[in-house]
Amino acid sequence: MQLVAPLNSSLRRVPPGWVYLAGLIPLAWVIWLTVSGGIGIDPVKEIEHRLGKIALWFLIGGLAITPLRRIAGLNLIRYRRAVGLIAFFYIVLHMLAWIILDMGLLWEQAVRDLIKRSYLYFGMTGAVLLLPLALTSNNASVRRLGRNWRRLHWLVYPAVGFGVLHYLWQMKVITPEGWLWAGVFAGLMALRFRPFRG
Ligand code: HEM
Numbered sequence: 001m002q003l004v005a006p007l008n009s010s011l012r013r014v015p016p017g018w019v020y021l022a023g024l025i026p027l028a029w030v031i032w033l034t035v036s037g038g039i040g041i042d043p044v045k046e047i048e049h050r051l052g053k054i055a056l057w058f059l060i061g062g063l064a065i066t067p068l069r070r071i072a073g074l075n076l077i078r079y080r081r082a083v084g085l086i087a088f089f090y091i092v093l094h095m096l097a098w099i100i101l102d103m104g105l106l107w108e109q110a111v112r113d114l115i116k117r118s119y120l121y122f123g124m125t126g127a128v129l130l131l132p133l134a135l136t137s138n139n140a141s142v143r144r145l146g147r148n149w150r151r152l153h154w155l156v157y158p159a160v161g162f163g164v165l166h167y168l169w170q171m172k173v174i175t176p177e178g179w180l181w182a183g184v185f186a187g188l189m190a191l192r193f194r195p196f197r198g
Contacts, residue, residue, distance in 0.1 A: 004073040019079045023086035026054045044101045051094040058087030059160045067191045088134040091127050119169030126162035129155045
């Protein structure tokens with residue numbers, strides 16, 4: 001806790017706008033790898049996978065903000081909106097990579113792919129649940145919706161849950177990394193339950 005107080009006061013000088021800018025760094029990295037030829041032998045798959053993984057990082061990062069404040073005293077609350085919106089931005093890019101690069105904008109093929117690969121339903125459900133949250137993340141909506149805004153934002157938990165399920169389901173065999181993501185998500189959810197709350 002002794003380290004946290006100076007950290008919090010330094011963080012007060014970091015405007016949320018910087019977080020949006022920092023959120024573009026992973027995208028710049030993916031673009032750089034693509035143009036420099038370092039992305040691997042299957043660029044389409046790699047781009048798709050990397051964008052999905054970055055989205056997951058930000059989604060889980062966003063969920064960790066409240067417990068971090070409660071347990072460690074680290075206050076990142078004012079960056080929560082930025083982190084959530086960056087996550088949504090990467091989900092949109094991840095979907096665009098699928099529909100444009102993977103499916104070549106062939107809608108019939110996309111529908112067939114959706115039907116064939118059931119894990120895409122989970123991803124779609126996660127993305128659809130996050131859409132109203134992204135659309136109501138502005139100050140005007142927060143004011144207009146009042147208490148309902150908080151209620152609406154509970155959707156973030158099933159949304160991330162579907163994102164994690166989608167990630168695990170697309171694996172043939174769940175890797176240790178997959179279990180780690182699932183474990184972190186389960187841990188963050190457990191922290192929401194009363195017995196675990198300090
Ligand atoms: C909450 C929303 C979503 C999250 C968090 C997410 C995340 C991920 C992650 C982490 C991966 C695997 C990356 C890796 O193994 O390195 C992945 C794979 C994939 N996702 Fe998503 N995704 C989401 C929604 C979607 C949607 C809406 C679509 C398209 C309809 C989609 C299409 C795909 C495809 C095609 C793959 C590759 C699977 C393969 O290689 O067989 N995802 N996603």
